[in-house]
Amino acid sequence: MAVDDRKVGVFMFLPAVAYIVLLIGAPLVLAVLYAFSDARIGSVGFHFVGLENFRSILQSPSFRAALRNSVVFTVSSQIIVIVASSILSIVLEAPFRGRKFVRFLILLPWVAPISLGAIGWKWILDSIYSVITWVLVWAHIFKPYSAPMWLGEPGLAMASVVLVHSWRLIPFSTVILLAGRTSIPKEVPEAASIDGAGFWRTEFLINVPMMAPIISVAVLFGTIFTFTDMIVVYILTAGGPFDSTQVLPSLAFATGIQGSDLAAGAAISLFLVPVLIVIAYFMLRVAYRAEVA
Amino acid sequence: MAVVEIRNLTKVFKAGTPGAVNNINLETKEGEFLVLLGPSGSGKTTLLRMIAGLETPTSGEIRIGGGVVNNLTPRERGIAMVFQSYALYPHLSVRENIVFPLKAQKVPKAQHQQKVDWAAGLLGIEKLLDRKPRQLSGGERQRVALARAIVREPRVFLLDEPLSNLDAKLRASAREELEQFHSRIRTTTIYVTHDQVEAMAMGDRIVVLHQGEVRQIGSPKEVYDDPADTFVATFLGAPPMNLLEFSDVIVGFRPESFLPIDLLGASGTAKFRYKVNYVEYLGAERLLYGAIEGGRFESKEIVSRLSWTMTATYDPGSVHEFAVTESDLRFFDRHSQKRTHPRPFPWQ
Helix, strand or coil, X not given: CCCCHHHHHHHHHHHHHXXXXXXXXXXHHHHHHHHCECCCCCCCCCCEXXXXXXXXXXXXXXXXXXXXXXXXXXXXXXXXXXXXXXHHHHXXXXXXXXXXXXXXXXXXXXXXXXXXXXXXXXXXXXXXCCHHHHHHHHCCCCCHHHCCCCCCCHHHHHHHHHHHHHHHHXXXXXXXXXXXXXXXXXXXXXXXXXXXXXXXXXXXXXXXXHHHHHHHHHHHHHHHHHHCCCHHHHHHCCXXXXXXXXXXXXXXXXXXXXXXXXXXXXXXHHCHHHHHHHHHHHHHHHHHHHHHC | CCCEEEEEEEECCXXXXXXXXXXXXXXXXXXXXXXXXXXXXXXXXXXXXXXXXXXXXXXXXXXXXXXXXXCCCHHHHCEEEECCCCCCCCCCCHHHHHHXXXXXXXXXXXXXXXXXXXXXXXXXXXXXXXXXXXXXXXHHXXXXXXXXXXXXXXXXXXXXXXXXXXXXXXXXXXXXXXHHHHHHHCCEEEEEECCHHHHHHHCCEEEEEECCEEEEEECHHHHHHCCCEHHHHHHCCCCCCEEEEECCEEEEECHHHCEEHHHHHHHEEEEEEEEEEEEEECCCEEEEEEEEECCCCCCCEEEEEEECXXXXXXCCCCEEEEEEEHHHCEEEECCCCEEECCCCCCCC
């Protein structure tokens, strides 16, 4: 072959590079530039203002609430997701009649468009039409006039947002954990059962440690999907009531796009970067370890 | 130590298909080394896994030490098992692997150290205790698996082809070690293999399995010298027993019984003219592959095994007078394939 391999390589690689530069690199550079400027939607020219944007958002109570909410939202939903998907992966690994169909059902929340799912949940949790409230009233657990406002009270709103986001992520995490579980050689848990280990000992001392790399992949992906995501919050509560469910991405959107203060919005979203860099570091380390092993 | 009894044991994986194990009856002796021998698909591993409690029998009964264990979990059966892949816990050190059964069985912590040292000493792996399984060779892994199995002093040992992952040279030495190991601990052992050499060398008795059924149970000498049917006759021995069919009789003789007539003298009953096709020189012996010339069994292929002490030359293409001593002939019924009493047989 007389074709220059090097040129072919560069040519084949180009679309991926262009994709990353145009859709990820350029907006990132723009965001950094905006964060140090006084850009607003519709403004022309560029005025460097130094750290002024950061100084002002750090003093804003909304920002502090959003930072705290982001951490609560991410950590609590990840705990729920990992526990639930671990249980599901154990159940779905065992053979039973109709397993394929149940696996398909469980994957549904992930493949359905998120806005559709979230709007469904908005109805389920609605202040007037909520089916959950209706059932609770019907069962005489609550009186109609004192029923909980799922999205209208700060604590309940956060719990609702966390649960709906977990509902959305559980299938993804389950599929990853199920793959990890299937890759454990069957004889190893069998040997444990012969050695006298019961269900919990086999799970926590054998299966979970053997799945550790794959579990960390699920957690890292889940953290990214949660920390940078605003769809569920935006559709269900739009950050309310009183910023009690406002997270960094939704605050950045509200400030930068809806509030037309591009510079402040960019500065808020830049606060996500250090967290994401740490996660990216751990992901690369897990990938490297998996390669070595 | 305990005796394992199997009564009418059957395992059918999918209704309507032939069972993996069909109505098997057998009983170990106290402290015996019992080998389950059969080709792949003969049901030997399924049988072992049912004894271990890893598979549920479709019907029948398993007793260990007199008590029915059908409904007991593996941990309640007091057995230990070594898997073909060894199934060591990859994230635990050798020491933690060996301690695992002690912890799981709630043996007091004060005894752990002493028991681990005992098991490791018995298998000569004291120096490996702090390593991880991936840092061990195949032979070392096998010893760790054995140490993990003996450390809690099980009533019965189950071994599933533990030597098949070792290379040929290591396999021979590991086989010898296993034999010595068994003679020291004297725990009733059930050993699954498809390798007849292992079975012959190690077994006190051999259970020959085929298509989920027991074909014969006996000492290595019994199954080799007095096979119960043509399957056992041809499965044991390499090359297998030569078989000649006529009317409703099959007659068989081992390659080492088919010898030059001048060696047998007057005792040679079945005489043939034997044309050598090719010769395999194996050092201690020679294998002659050839065919009968003339008569009823014209061109029937026969193998002969000659000891190194016979120095005569047998070139390919040459024809010789060969024969079998009468006492070395085995007769089988052609329909049932089972062993029958000697009958007159038209040799020519």
